[in-house]
Amino acid sequence: MRCAVLTALIALFALPQAAQAIEIEQIRNYPALQEGTPRSLLHVVGTTDADAMDGLVRAFRAQQPDVAIVYHQATSVDVYRAVTEAETADGEPYDLAISSAMDLQIKLVNDGHARLHRSAATARLPRWASWRERIFGFTREPAVIAYDSRAFAAAPPQSRFELLSLLRSEEGRFAGRIATYDPKVSGLGYLFATQDSLQSETYWRLMEVFGNLSARLSCCSGEMLDMLEAGQITVAYNVLGSYAQARRDAGAPIAIVYPEDYTLLMVRTALIPTTSDNPGDAGSFIDFLVSPEGQRVIAGEVSLAPALPEGDDGALIPVRLGPGLLVFLDGMKRRAFLSEWESAVTERR
Amino acid sequence: MTSIGTPSPSKPASSKPASPKLGGAGATWSLRRRLLGQLLLVFSGLAVLLYLSVQAVAGRAADATQDNILGASAIAIAEQVRVAEGEIIVDLPYAALEMLGLAGEDRVFYRIADGRGQVITGYGDLPGGTALPLSEEAPVFFTQQYRGDTVRTATARRSILTGSGRETVLITVAQTREAHGALTTSIALSAAAVGGGFLALAGLLAWIAIARALKPVQEIERAIAARASDDFSPLETAAPREILPLVDAINAFVERLRLTLDTSQQFIAEAAHRIRTPLAALKAQAEVSLKAGAGAASDESLRRMVRAADETSQLTTQLLTQAMVAYRAERAQRQSLSLAALARTAARDLEVAAEMRGIDFRMNLDDAARIEGDEIALLEAIRNLLDNAIKYGPPDDFVAVTVTAGPAPEICIADHGPGVPRRDRDLVFERFRRGSVGAETLGSGLGLSIVRQVMRAHRGRVRLEENVPQGLKARLVFPPARSRNPSREASS
Numbered sequence: 001m002r003c004a005v006l007t008a009l010i011a012l013f014a015l016p017q018a019a020q021a022i023e024i025e026q027i028r029n030y031p032a033l034q035e036g037t038p039r040s041l042l043h044v045v046g047t048t049d050a051d052a053m054d055g056l057v058r059a060f061r062a063q064q065p066d067v068a069i070v071y072h073q074a075t076s077v078d079v080y081r082a083v084t085e086a087e088t089a090d091g092e093p094y095d096l097a098i099s100s101a102m103d104l105q106i107k108l109v110n111d112g113h114a115r116l117h118r119s120a121a122t123a124r125l126p127r128w129a130s131w132r133e134r135i136f137g138f139t140r141e142p143a144v145i146a147y148d149s150r151a152f153a154a155a156p157p158q159s160r161f162e163l164l165s166l167l168r169s170e171e172g173r174f175a176g177r178i179a180t181y182d183p184k185v186s187g188l189g190y191l192f193a194t195q196d197s198l199q200s201e202t203y204w205r206l207m208e209v210f211g212n213l214s215a216r217l218s219c220c221s222g223e224m225l226d227m228l229e230a231g232q233i234t235v236a237y238n239v240l241g242s243y244a245q246a247r248r249d250a251g252a253p254i255a256i257v258y259p260e261d262y263t264l265l266m267v268r269t270a271l272i273p274t275t276s277d278n279p280g281d282a283g284s285f286i287d288f289l290v291s292p293e294g295q296r297v298i299a300g301e302v303s304l305a306p307a308l309p310e311g312d313d314g315a316l317i318p319v320r321l322g323p324g325l326l327v328f329l330d331g332m333k334r335r336a337f338l339s340e341w342e343s344a345v346t347e348r349r
Numbered sequence: 350m351t352s353i354g355t356p357s358p359s360k361p362a363s364s365k366p367a368s369p370k371l372g373g374a375g376a377t378w379s380l381r382r383r384l385l386g387q388l389l390l391v392f393s394g395l396a397v398l399l400y401l402s403v404q405a406v407a408g409r410a411a412d413a414t415q416d417n418i419l420g421a422s423a424i425a426i427a428e429q430v431r432v433a434e435g436e437i438i439v440d441l442p443y444a445a446l447e448m449l450g451l452a453g454e455d456r457v458f459y460r461i462a463d464g465r466g467q468v469i470t471g472y473g474d475l476p477g478g479t480a481l482p483l484s485e486e487a488p489v490f491f492t493q494q495y496r497g498d499t500v501r502t503a504t505a506r507r508s509i510l511t512g513s514g515r516e517t518v519l520i521t522v523a524q525t526r527e528a529h530g531a532l533t534t535s536i537a538l539s540a541a542a543v544g545g546g547f548l549a550l551a552g553l554l555a556w557i558a559i560a561r562a563l564k565p566v567q568e569i570e571r572a573i574a575a576r577a578s579d580d581f582s583p584l585e586t587a588a589p590r591e592i593l594p595l596v597d598a599i600n601a602f603v604e605r606l607r608l609t610l611d612t613s614q615q616f617i618a619e620a621a622h623r624i625r626t627p628l629a630a631l632k633a634q635a636e637v638s639l640k641a642g643a644g645a646a647s648d649e650s651l652r653r654m655v656r657a658a659d660e661t662s663q664l665t666t667q668l669l670t671q672a673m674v675a676y677r678a679e680r681a682q683r684q685s686l687s688l689a690a691l692a693r694t695a696a697r698d699l700e701v702a703a704e705m706r707g708i709d710f711r712m713n714l715d716d717a718a719r720i721e722g723d724e725i726a727l728l729e730a731i732r733n734l735l736d737n738a739i740k741y742g743p744p745d746d747f748v749a750v751t752v753t754a755g756p757a758p759e760i761c762i763a764d765h766g767p768g769v770p771r772r773d774r775d776l777v778f779e780r781f782r783r784g785s786v787g788a789e790t791l792g793s794g795l796g797l798s799i800v801r802q803v804m805r806a807h808r809g810r811v812r813l814e815e816n817v818p819q820g821l822k823a824r825l826v827f828p829p830a831r832s833r834n835p836s837r838e839a840s841s
Binding site: 109110111112131132133198224320322323324326327328330331332333 | 439445447449
C-alpha cells in the first residue's frame with residue numbers, strides 16, 4: 001500500500017481541482033500477446049503497486065491475447081481526480097479505476113462517475129463486495145496488529161482490550177515503541193481510524209494511551225513493518241495483513257494478530273468510469289478479477305488477499321460499501337475528526 | 350298419422366337447426382360461455398383495479414418510508430449543528446447517511462447551508478427547495494431532478510444563536526428512488542399475482558356454479574328428447590322458480606299442439622265421412638240407372654247424379670281450400686292491400702254465377718281502405734260471402750257490397766235472402782254446419798268457417814247482422830292497418 005498524500009484530499013473539497021496535474025508514479029505497458037495491431041487498448045489507473053498488479057494483468061492478457069493494457073499507478077486522490085477529470089497521461093480516458101480508498105470510490109459512484117456493469121460473475125458477489133452494480137470488491141485485506149515476536153515470551157495480546165491493559169501496566173516498556181498510521185497523511189490510515197472509531201469506544205482509549213506513550217505516526221504499512229523488523233518498535237497497530245504476512249514469510253520476526261474483538265477488512269475495489277471508451281474490455285477485466293481464476297492469482301500474490309471464498313469468521317468486519325463512507329469525506333467532518341484524534345494522540349506527547 | 354313434422358326424438362335437440370319460429374336469429378351461442386365471459390370480464394376489471402390501487406397504496410407507503418428515513422436523517426444532521434468560535438459547524442453523524450443505505454443502494458446527496466444560502470458543507474449545487482419547513486421537527490419533502498436522477502428530498506431547519514445573532518440553518522438530504530420503485534413494483538406484482546390467482550379461482554368456481562345452475566335446463570332437454578312423439582302429457586321435471594315459466598310455456602305449447610292435432614284429426618275424420626256420403630249417393634244413383642237398363646236412365650236420375658257429383662266436387666274443393674287458407678293465413682307474408690280492389694276481384698270471379706241467378710252487385714267502394722294481409726286467403730273469404738249471398742238471396746235481385754275506410758276498415762255484403770236467425774249466428778261458423786234455411790241449397794257447411802278462420806288470422810272479426818227489412822248483412826271488420834304486431838291470438 002502506497003502512501004496517499006492527504007493534503008491533496010483536503011484541497012479536493014476546497015480548491016478548484018484543475019489547478020494541479022495528476023501525478024502518475026509508475027507506468028507499465030503490456031502489449032497484446034497476439035501479433036499485429038491490438039483489438040483494443042485498456043487504460044487502467046490504480047493505487048495498487050504495479051508489481052502486485054503484474055501477475056493479474058498478465059493472467060488477464062493470457063485470456064484476452066488481442067488486448068493491450070496500460071497500467072498507471074497513482075495515489076488514491078489522483079485516481080479519484082483521474083476519473084472525475086477524465087484525463088490520462090496520454091490524453092485518453094481511463095477504462096478502469098482500481099483503488100483501496102473505498103470512500104473515494106464510493107463518492108465516484110454516488111456522484112455518477114461510474115458505469116453500470118452487470119454480468120454472471122458480478123452477480124455471484126456477496127452484498128458487501130459491490131454497490132449499485134458499479135463498484136466491485138476483489139480483495140479483502142485485514143487490518144492487523146503486528147508485534148516484534150522477539151519482545152514477547154508468551155503469546156502477544158490478542159485483542160484491543162488485552163493490548164490496552166498491557167500498555168497501561170507496562171508503560172515504560174512501550175514508550176516510543178508503538179507505531180500506527182497518521183490519518184492526516186494516509187488515506188487508508190484515515191479509513192481505518194474512522195471505522196475503528198465507529199466500532200468501539202476502546203479505540204479512543206487506545207489512542208489516548210498511544211498519545212501518552214508517544215506513539216510514532218507513519219504514512220504506510222511498509223514503513224511500520226520496516227521499523228518493526230529493525231527492532232525500533234514493538235507494536236504496529238492497523239497494518240495490512242498481507243504485507244505483514246509477506247514479511248513473516250520472508251523470515252522476519254513478526255507475530256501477526258487478527259484482533260479478536262473485531263478485525264476490519266479493507267476491500268480493494270474496481271469501477272468503470274462513465275468516460276471510458278472501452279467499457280466492454282473493462283467489464284471483462286472486472287469479471288476476471290472476481291472470477292475463481294482471478295482470485296487464485298490474487299491468492300498467489302504476496303501483497304494481496306483474495307475476497308473469495310468468504311470465511312464465516314464473525315470478528316472479520318468488511319468496511320461497508322455504502323453512503324456512510326461519504327460522511328468522513330465531508331470536509332467539516334474530516335476536520336472535526338482529525339482535531340479529536342489529535343487531541344487524543346498528538347497533543348499528549 | 351302421428352308424426353306431424355315433429356323432430357325425431359332420437360337425435361339430441363341442440364344439434365339440430367332451430368325451427369324458424371323458435372330459432373329467430375339462428376346463430377347458436379352458449380349461455381355458460383356468455384355468463385363465464387361476463388363474469389371473467391368483471392373479475393379481470395376488479396383484478397386490474399386491485400393492481401392499480403395496490404400500486405398506488407404501495408407507492409404511497411414506499412414514499413412514506415423513504416420520507417421517514419430522509420426526515421430522520423435530516424433531523425439527525427440538524428441536531429449536530431453547533432457554533433464554535435462564532436462559526437456554524439456540523440459534525441455529520443455517520444448514521445445519518447448510513448441509514449439511507451440500509452434499504453437499498455440509492456445515491457445520497459446532502460447540503461447544509463445558512464439562511465442566506467451560503468453553503469456550509471455538502472453538495473453545493475443541491476437545491477434545497479423553495480418551501481421552508483414550519484418547525485424544526487417537521488422537514489419538508491419534495492421530488493426533484495438532480496445529477497440526471499429523480500431524487501426525493503427532505504429539508505430540515507435549525508435555528509441557532511451565533512455571535513452575530515440568530516441564524517437559520519437548512520439541512521437538505523436527497524436520495525434517488527430506485528429502491529422505492531423496486532419496492533412499489535414488487536408489492537404491486539404480488540398484488541397482481543394474488544389478483545390473477547383470484548381470477549383463476551373465480552373462473553373455476555363460476556364454471557362449476559353455472560354448470561349446477563344450468564342442470565335443470567339440461568334435465569328438461571333430456572326429458573323432452575326422451576319422450577315419444579305422441580306423448581303430449583305435461584313435463585313433470587322439478588325446476589327452480591326461474592326455470593318454471595319455461596316449463597309452463599313448454600307444457601302450454603304442448604297442450605296447444607295436442608288440441609291442434611285433435612282438431613285436425615276430427616276434421617279429417619269428418620271430411621272423410623262427408624265426402625263418403627255424396628259419393629255413396631252418386632254410386633247408388635248410378636247403380637239404379639244401370640239396373641234400369643241402357644237408355645232407360647231418366648233425366649231425373651241423371652240430374653241427381655250431376656247434383657251429387659257437384660256436391661262432392663264443391664265439398665272437396667272447399668275442404669282443400671280451407672286447408673290451404675288455414676295454412677296461408679298463418680304463414681303467408683302480409684302485404685298492404687286495397688280492400689276495394691279485393692272486393693272487385695271477388696265480384697268479377699263470381700260474375701257468371703250471379704248472372705245465372707239474375708243477380709247483380711251494387712258496389713259502393715272506398716278506395717282509401719287499406720289493410721294488411723294475405724291476398725289469396727282474403728279473396729277466398731270475400732268470395733265465400735258473395736257466394737252465400739248469391740245462393741241464398743232471391744233471384745233477380747241485387748247484392749250490396751260496401752267498403753268503408755276509417756280506423757277499422759270493413760267490407761259489408763248484404764243480401765235479401767232469408768238471413769240467419771239470431772240463435773244460429775254462432776253456429777253457422779262451425780265446420781259442416783249449415784243454417785236451418787240452407788237445407789235445400791247446395792253447400793258444404795265450410796264457407797263461413799273458412800271466413801272466420803281467415804279473419805282470426807288477420808286479427809279481424811266477422812259479424813252477421815240482420816239486413817232490415819229482409820236479408821243478411823255479413824260484415825268483415827279489420828284491425829287498423831300499419832299495426833305490425835305478430836298475430837298471437839290468431840293461433841290460439
